[in-house]
Amino acid sequence: MPNRLSRATSPYLLQHADNPVHWWEWSDEAFTEARATDRPVLLSVGYAACHWCHVMAHESFEDEATAAFMNDHFVNVKVDREERPDVDAVYMSATTAMTGQGGWPMTVVLTPDGEPFFAGTYFPDQPRHGQPAFRQVLEALAQAWRDRRDEVTRVAGDIGEHLRGATMAVGEQPLDDDVVAGAVRTLASEYDARNGGFGGAPKFPPSMVLELLLRHAARTGEALPANLAGATLTAMARGGIYDQLDGGFARYSVDAGWVVPHFEKMLYDNAQLLAVYTHWWRQGGGDLAARVVRETARFLLDELRTAEGGFASALDADTDGVEGKFYAWTPAEVVEVLGADDGAWAAGLLSVTDAGTFEHGMSTLQLREDRDPARWAVLRERLAAHRAASRTHPARDDKVVAAWNGLAVAALAEAGAVLDEPEYVDAAVAAARLLVDVHLDGDRLLRVSRDGIAGRHAGVLEDHALVAHGLLVLHAVTGERAWFDHAEALLDRALDAFAADDGGFHDTADDAEALVARPRDPSDNASPSGQSALVHALVRYAAVTGSGRHRDAAEEALRHVRTLAERAPRFAGWSLAAAEAVLDGPLEVAVVGDPDDPGHRDLVATAWASSRPGLVVAAGRPDEPGALPLLAGRGLVDGRAAAYVCRGMVCDRPVTTVEELRALLA
Incomplete structure (x- = not known):
């Protein structure tokens, strides 16, 4: 019999709708039930593509005896972390504070007032590897709640106070060139010279x-940071973390050498990497960079695009209950598909061996060199077609998350402009339309939708920031004013509703549901923090409009991550990237002319080909009514399309040729 989750919109919650556990969604009603029945709340947080979430569900939540104990002693609440990042952030902070580590599935036990007194991640169904069985944990917690209530209440109160009082050390000075240069030196010291990337296993993009x-x-102009980035991008693109048949990157590598991935494919990873590989191609990444851009864009369009034009959150790691089954191969399987000669050649090219690089003698596919690209292209197509026809495709979490779609809009629009691929721009436009038509509710942005219907949860700071960022990039590529106007409204909402008294930003709005603590974390994780994402959008907006308010807000927010950037630059990368744009600019290029004029198109393409971090591009017709400040008053030169380049509110004379523009941007 389905439980309350059968009414949910989250695919992750729906996966648990037939559990014998009497799950509740996160709601006031659940906590009212806990108070009325004097039971603690058992909070279980995960997401649809999470392998160990599936394991724990199968071992424990589908077990009748375990479920019966949970139902008798707890009010059980299931949360999709991707749908409620605010709830996840608060209780992940508690989990890491109490255990020293975090991850999903996350299991936290709360008082009926929402204060945590126990936290952990995955628990097995039987004692294993020094871990107690989940049932043992439940029994101990139920006993503590019954027999040691004063102790439990004291612990919960202390943890709640810790969460409410936790603050990040704030720098008193701007995030200046010395800090950025120091961060690059620190990153170089943490670089894995053998494998690329930073640190050891597991290794995340x-x-x-x-x-x-x-x-x-x-x-x-320094060579070292370019070399560190190029070597890492090469290693990832040639390793098993990259799908050599259909494009797209897996979530992370379980080893240091990018060989064996954790096979889930996330929209936020692939959108970010699409942008980075586009920028690498622009800076000399060559054929490898261009190939990865096109294949990753193809993956987004073919595998993650929804019927409504948005992009789904993820593909699962498992198929038929086995992680990686869709992606791994044996030499015999390759030979069976391609024949003896081509099969042996392809297996050698892809590092598919009898010993295997994965489990059960299977190998992930690696492409460590470009040997006979024409031959490989034909065989790749045959392997991909066979895999698609004969293997169970990974399940898709088809909810549309506003923030991650903002990343996809920006990446596809820019890749389309840089590589002259109009299909990518069209896809970005369709996703942006969905965000505006479905996720915008007046001046409120809703976080998720599914099947074209918005969910009830309010967008957090990262949603406002990344959607605004995506719309600003899309406006720069298409010239359509509506995208800019929507971005402007989102930034105004962010500055008004998310700002903290000290100049930084909270992750939830001032009218959001009150949790045991108001989450606020400027550090980047798998995707940019809300604050670092907002800085990027504010800097771009200020460059286009000349708005001092937005520029000042960006620079003040960067001051708040100075200490983080000095101590742990790997968790401040997006803020430091924004600081690079501030230090380099604004460098503004306004191109005016008829969009159908080849001269105008060439100037726009030249502007997009520049890798200057402070560059902002705007293109439009001359003397258009209501033009943005960057375009206002700009006219043709001798009847020809012209480019106006400005730095720090000082403009060079307009130029009309590609060569002149390229020289100004050098």
């Missing part, structure tokens, strides 16, 4: 750090 390194190289 450092998208935001790579963007910083590319921008720093472009601004300063």
Whole structure:
């Protein structure tokens, strides 16, 4: 019999709708039930593509005896972390404070007032590897709630006070060139010279750090950051973390060498990496960079695009209950598809061995060199077609998350402009239309939708910031004023509703549901923090409009991450990348002319080909009514399309040729 989750819109919650656990969604009603029945709340947080979430569900939440104990002693609440990042952030802070580590599935036990007194992640169904069984944990917690209530209440109160009082050390000085240069030196000291990337296993794609390194190289001309970024981007693109058949990156590598991924594919990773590889191609990444851009864009369009034009959140790691089954191969399987000669050649090219690089003698596909690209292109198509026809495709979490779609809009629009691929721009436009038509409710932005219907949860800071960022980039590419106007409204809402008294920003709005603590974290994780994302949008908006308010807000927010940037630059990469744009600019290029004029198109393409981190491009017709400040008053030169380049509110004379514009941007 389905439980209350059968009415949910989240695919993750719906996966648990047939559990014998009497799950509640996060709601006031659940906590009212806990108070009325004097039971603690068992909060379980995960997401649809999470492998160990599936394991724990199968072992424990589908077990009748375990579910019966949970139902008798707890009010059980299931949360999709992607739908409620605010709830996830608060209780992940508690989990890391109490255990020293975090992750999903996350299991937290709360008082009926929402204060946590126990936290952990995955628990097995039987004692294993030094971990107690989940049932043992439940029994101990139920006993503590019954027999040691004073102790439990004291612990919960202390943790609640800790969460409410936690603050980040704030720098008193701006995030200046010395801090950025020091961060690059720290990153170089943490660099894995053998494998690329930073640190050891598990190894995550450092998208935001790579963007910083590319921008720093472009601004300063230094070779070291360019080399660190290029070697890492090469290693990822040639490793097993990248899907060599259909494009797109897996969530992370379980080893240091990018060989064996955790196979889930997330929209936020692929949108960020699409942008980074586009920028690398622009800075000399060559054929490899261009290939990865096109294949990753193709993955987004073919695998994650929804019927409504948005982009789904993720593809699952598992198929038929086995992680990686869709992606791994044996030499015999490759030979069966391609024949003896081509199969042996392809297996060698892809590092598919008898010993295997994954489990059960299977191998992930790696492409460590470009050997006979024409032959490989034909065989790749045959392998991909066979895989699609004969293997169970990974399940898709088809909810549309506003923030991650903002990342996709920006990446596809820019890739389309840089590589002259109009299909990418069209896809960005369609996703932006969905965000505006479905996710915008008056001046409120809603976080998720599914099947074209918006969910009830309010957008958090990252949603407002990344959607605004995506719309500003889309406006720059298309010239359509509506995208700019919507971005402007989102930024105004962010400045009014999310601002903190000290100049930084909260992750939830001032009218959002009150939790045990108001989340506020400027550090980047798998995707940019809300604050660092907002800084990027504010800097771009200020460059286009000349708004001192937006520029000042961006620079003040950057001051708040100075200490983080000095101590842990790997978690401040997106803020440091924004600082590169501030230090380099604004560098504004306004191109005026008829969009159908080849001269106008060539000037716009030249502007987009520049890798200057402070560059902002605007294009439009001359003397258009209601033009943005960057375009206002700009006219043709001798009847020809013209480009106006300005730095720090000082403009060069307009130019009409590609060569002149390229020289000004050098």
